[in-house]
Amino acid sequence: MTAAAERIAQLRKLMAERGIDAYVIPMADFHQSEYVGEHFKAIRFVTGFSGSYATVAITKDKAGLWTDGRYFTQVLTECEGSGIELMKMFVDDTPGTVEWVAQQVSDGGKVAFDGRVLSMGDGQAYEEAFAGRNVEIDYEQALVEEIWKDRPRLSEEPAWFLEEKYSGESTGSKLNRVREEMKKAGANIHLVASLDDVAWLLNMRGNDIDFFPLVLAYVIVREDSADLYVEEKKLNDDLRKMLKENNVNVHPYNDIYEDAKKVDASATALIDPMKMNYALYKNLPCKVVQGANPTILMKAIKNETEIRNVRNAELKDSVALTKFIYWLKNNYDKMKITELSASEKLTQLRSEQEGYVRDSFEPLHAFGAHAAMMHYSPTPESDVELKGGQMLLSDTGGGYLEGSTDITRTTILGSISDEMKKYYTAVYKSMQHLSAANFLYGNHGWSLDVLARQPIWDLNKDFQCGTGHGFGYLGSIHEPPTGFRWYIVPSKNEHHQFEEGMMVTDEPGIYEEGEFGIRIENNLLTVKGEKNKYGQFMHFETLNFVPIDLDGIDPSELTRSEKEWLNEYHKECFEKLSPYMNDEERAWLEEYTREI
Structure with missing residues (x-):
């Protein structure tokens, strides 16, 4: 039995114990990043596939890996002997992951995943696919974490300030532009979870992602202040000074999930379904307006x-x-x-x-x-x-x-x-x-x-x-x-x-x-x-x-x-x-x- 086949067997054992009929593993971190740090390379750990774009779905007797044409040959090489079927995205009649999972799970069944690494949009797609079918969606199952005994720690690399001579625009100016877009959308808070948007908005760079100079962080932009969720020891004096000048309050990185639950229920939050994880979305008690992060077009x-x-x-x-x-x-x-x-x-x-x-x-x-x-x-x-x-x-x-x-x-x-x-x-x-x-x-x-x-x-x-x-x-x-x-x-x-x-x-x-x-x-x-x-x-x-x-x-x-x-x-x-x-x-x- 290959290492991949053995790990899939371990996951199936946990699935059986918890009544899970299908388990989904995205290629993502908590921020829907395209490339991820070592801590988040769950698909590589489970399957041996080392590419940058994939989703894996496992049932009691089937396992599929979805990726695009860049990686078809690579999957066949790296996953040989694992029992994983290559699902060629965008080719002929290959079903998407959600469609395939919906076909495999019977009414009254259970689909599970770690909602911190699944996008809000994908989570909603599962909700829609199983509407009226009495299928439970459990987004708090971090099964890979339970079998990955030597999992690398989250990055603790320092962050640094990108001066205006390089960025061309101050953090204050960027925050004001975002607030104008929030008003147009009828929102009084905006939760930014995507790392490149956080980095651009705050002129902050770091070393938490393979090759990309980004920092593991979230931002909540409010009408006259902002909250940054990041490990504070990463910040140098230049960043602390800039954040204070712009009324940006610093909180521990993982506090975002509990703080999201404390958002005023009367607030309206602007969120990007493609740039936010499902668990964070489910934690918000307030009305949400869905739309692309304003920073996406601004930084482009x-x-x-x-x-x-x-x-x-x-x-x-x-x-x-x-x-x-x-x-x-x-x-x-x-x-x-x-x-x-x-x-x-x-x-x-x-x-x-x-x-x-x-x-x-x-x-x-x-x-x-x-x-x-x-x-x-x-x-x-x-x-x-x-x-x-x-x-x-x-x-x-x-x-x-x-x-x-x-x-x-x-x-x-x-x-x-x-x-x-x-x-x-x-x-x-x-x-x-x-x-x-x-x-x-x-x-x-x-x-x-x-x-x-x-x-x-x-x-x-x-x-x-x-x-x-x-x-x-x-x-x-x-x-x-x-x-x-x-x-x-x-x-x-x-x-x-x-x-x-x-x-x-x-x-x-x-x-x-x-x-x-x-x-x-x-x-x-x-x-x-x-x-x-x-x-x-x-x-x-x-x-x-x-x-x-x-x-x-x-x-x-x-x-x-x-x-x-x-x-x-x-x-x-x-x-x-x-x-x-x-x-x-x-x-x-x-x-x-x-x-x-």
Whole structure:
């Protein structure tokens, strides 16, 4: 019996003792964060799956793991022998978790989960699914906690203050803007549980989440004050001073649940069902108004200071990544380089840049067939040596005081097959079409996504995930409400039209299972174009300047505009990067940014 199968058996034993027919385990912390700290990696502990997006549901004789196309291959590898069935989200007629659980549980049964890690929206979905069926929903069952004997402690890392020269707006100003939105919603309190929203609102950063510089905390915004729930020992003098100046009272982190019960029953609370856990929602005794956290749109539209800073961060990051590609292409056949040693080299190069804080997410360095897994991250057990005739996909990012980056380059090592080059060229075309988009104000990601899909659809292929996502400023690297995908996923919150100042990634790809994967990703800034009788036109500014590997491009497959865009982009790459290169790197850069 595998470790995963044994742990599932332990959970089933507890379920049987408590009359639980189905138990649900989300990939989440108490704040619905996309990436979580070690304490919250319950799915990895139970199943062995190490990806960042999943939900597990267990009955007395079945177990399913729901995830999207980024992780299908990875689940089959990591969960082999566990008895877990891969449930392919957004594919054909695969039922969602709630639908599947509702099918498995008979009338009069019992569904359970730890309501602190299940979103309010999902909890309500279970309520709706079982309405009229006499099924008990028990949201106070932390079963994984009972079998996880050596569970890591909650992070105790210190927090720090992000000065206004980086944030571009004071905490007081942000609180006032939120209070204006509360008034519009008819609310006199607003409970903020999502960590990136708390961090943005209070200009507070920390080290409690893997790769994301966030702090485990909640905030209740009131009409003339606010309450912050955080372990006080995390706060330094700068944060204490800022909080006092803005009438923000500090309380112990876990007091939020009891304090929520004490909210005046006559109050009206604005809460985001996608950004709050179910247990916290159930503890509120007052009227609630459901809506997106006002901070979501506020932080997605970067201010002038943030934009200026991000441009600086992108240049630093482009220097580091370009030096890495030079090193890789010139040394893979002269020394032993593996996925892990390549990852360490790039992190080292980033750390040499002024203002570097940490990588902005887990580095994904995938060689050859590993790259077909989309979000494969090497481990000591899976690490392989790089060889010629294949490609290394590096999806990485840097977190700097001036902002965060998320960029992918697929580097050609030696000579690749004509098929690989054909697909590499198609991926470039897809990325370029979206980067060069000129569109009327009012467009959403789902109305522009086809621009990137078309060259790949023309090959009767698809990449089974979104084409791009908003990214935060020293926050979450996947930041709503911007994103590109051809279908709408309500839980992604990617529903807003593009506004000036929004930043988004552009990252199409082709993934051939067991063979290779190709992804090319740039970071884009939404800017205004011409305004005329037809309306306000918009377009994107490319923020990063890392060459696209010409060893993978077949010029005969490109149109004139596709060549012109690439040549102009490479011209800018050379102009911006060459001052930071040594003589050998500069000569190489000139060759790899040549006109085609």
